[in-house]
Amino acid sequence: MTFDESSIDHILSTTRAVRLRLDLEREVEKQIIVDCIDLAEQAPTGGNLGSRRWIVVTDPTIKKQLAELYYAAGGNWMIRMRDELQGTGHPNEQMMKSAAFLAENLQSVPMIVIPTIIGEHDGSGRPGLFDSVIQSAWSFCLALRARGLGTAWTTAVFEKRDELKSLLGIPPEVTEIVMLPVAWTKGTEFSPARRHPARDITFFDKYSKTFESGPSSPISFSDGPGTIVEIDIDASVKKVWSLVADINFPASFSEEFVGAEWENERLEPSVGALFIGRNNNEHFGDWSVNCFVDSYEKFKTFGWCTGNFRHPGARWKFELEAFGGGTRVRFRVLLGPGPSGLTRLVEANPENESVIIDSRLDALNRNMMNVLVGMKAALD
Numbered sequence: 001m002t003f004d005e006s007s008i009d010h011i012l013s014t015t016r017a018v019r020l021r022l023d024l025e026r027e028v029e030k031q032i033i034v035d036c037i038d039l040a041e042q043a044p045t046g047g048n049l050g051s052r053r054w055i056v057v058t059d060p061t062i063k064k065q066l067a068e069l070y071y072a073a074g075g076n077w078m079i080r081m082r083d084e085l086q087g088t089g090h091p092n093e094q095m096m097k098s099a100a101f102l103a104e105n106l107q108s109v110p111m112i113v114i115p116t117i118i119g120e121h122d123g124s125g126r127p128g129l130f131d132s133v134i135q136s137a138w139s140f141c142l143a144l145r146a147r148g149l150g151t152a153w154t155t156a157v158f159e160k161r162d163e164l165k166s167l168l169g170i171p172p173e174v175t176e177i178v179m180l181p182v183a184w185t186k187g188t189e190f191s192p193a194r195r196h197p198a199r200d201i202t203f204f205d206k207y208s209k210t211f212e213s214g215p216s217s218p219i220s221f222s223d224g225p226g227t228i229v230e231i232d233i234d235a236s237v238k239k240v241w242s243l244v245a246d247i248n249f250p251a252s253f254s255e256e257f258v259g260a261e262w263e264n265e266r267l268e269p270s271v272g273a274l275f276i277g278r279n280n281n282e283h284f285g286d287w288s289v290n291c292f293v294d295s296y297e298k299f300k301t302f303g304w305c306t307g308n309f310r311h312p313g314a315r316w317k318f319e320l321e322a323f324g325g326g327t328r329v330r331f332r333v334l335l336g337p338g339p340s341g342l343t344r345l346v347e348a349n350p351e352n353e354s355v356i357i358d359s360r361l362d363a364l365n366r367n368m369m370n371v372l373v374g375m376k377a378a379l380d
């Protein structure tokens with residue numbers, strides 16, 4: 001059997017949280033939901049136990065009570081946030097508009113599906129609970145999308161779990177996993193969301209190690225090796241940025257980077273700005289490197305390349321993301337494609353290419369993590 005890969009990939013990349021585009025007027029046949037549940041039941045389950053149970057709410061009175069619970073559990077907050085964020089351009093403005101719409105209209109959604117599983121999530125680590133139902137619930141969402149229906153993964157109602165159990169008669173030993181409001185969608189075109197590219201978050205063989213291609217076996221310089229470190233800091237993006245944008249801050253924590261000077265100290269840095277970085281380590285001694293800024297978005301990213309403008313020896317980048325009440329900082333480096341001390345070492349010892357790259361990545365990773373830990377200590 002051959003598969004239509006592009007349709008399957010399209011469904012996998014465009015199954016969005018649908019709220020504003022749920023068609024509240026069009027009836028949904030119950031059989032279509034049952035068919036989707038049959039498909040979802042093909043998902044793996046710990047111990048091969050069939051412990052999933054599905055509740056499909058269609059009764060208008062129960063839906064109304066469920067909508068009231070949802071409102072009390074978090075819907076009222078979503079509506080407030082929508083009103084606060086309206087017109088501000090905040091990154092969550094559109095999401096809150098959509099979430100608030102659902103909170104205001106849940107009772108009018110044709111069906112509300114709640115997958116549950118027999119068992120209590122007690123942290124025992126045994127299979128058969130969340131890890132046996134999440135994949136099934138997501139298969140259900142994909143099956144809906146394939147048929148022109150949509151839903152949104154919601155959990156806010158579980159703030160009122162006792163009331164929910166009593167409303168739907170769910171036994172205490174059964175765990176509710178997600179509440180899925182289901183309707184036909186208005187139109188079927190949805191777009192992929194912005195997510196991290198897989199190459200940025202996929203580590204080969206060891207946590208933090210990235211490759212722009214391959215990697216070959218054994219790894220080679222032409223694979224575009226790199227490393228990423230991350231830390232969550234309990235401080236605002238603005239405060240973290242003040243340290244990220246200070247090119248001399250890492251010198252206090254890195255065992256290699258000594259300091260840096262802007263070519264033109266008086267100008268606010270921007271893409272194209274130049275600075276010189278000074279380094280020292282036991283293998284290469286002292287060396288300086290020309291650096292040019294290749295990405296600079298205040299409070300978001302600061303990236304620079306070393307060496308030749310068109311053919312850099314390495315590409316470095318800080319990225320900031322608001323996270324909870326604080327900031328997640330990612331610090332990454334990609335080696336090459338141009339020449340550097342590393343490529344000279346590899347040329348002199350070609351038989352050790354993979355070992356040299358590996359140990360260089362380890363050393364860089366250590367230094368970069370020291371910088372982030374130092375940043376956290378300075379701000380937390």
Ligand SMILES: Cc1cc2nc3c(=O)[nH]c(=O)nc-3n(C[C@H](O)[C@H](O)[C@H](O)COP(=O)(O)O)c2cc1C
Nearest residue numbers: 015016017018095099102152153154155156157193
């Ligand atoms: C664990 C989890 C809980 C969520 N809870 C809610 C919720 O209670 N209400 C809601 O409107 N959306 C909820 N969402 C949906 C997210 O807000 C949604 O995924 C986000 O808006 C991004 O949209 P996208 O999935 O289309 O990219 C939840 C998503 C997840 C993964």
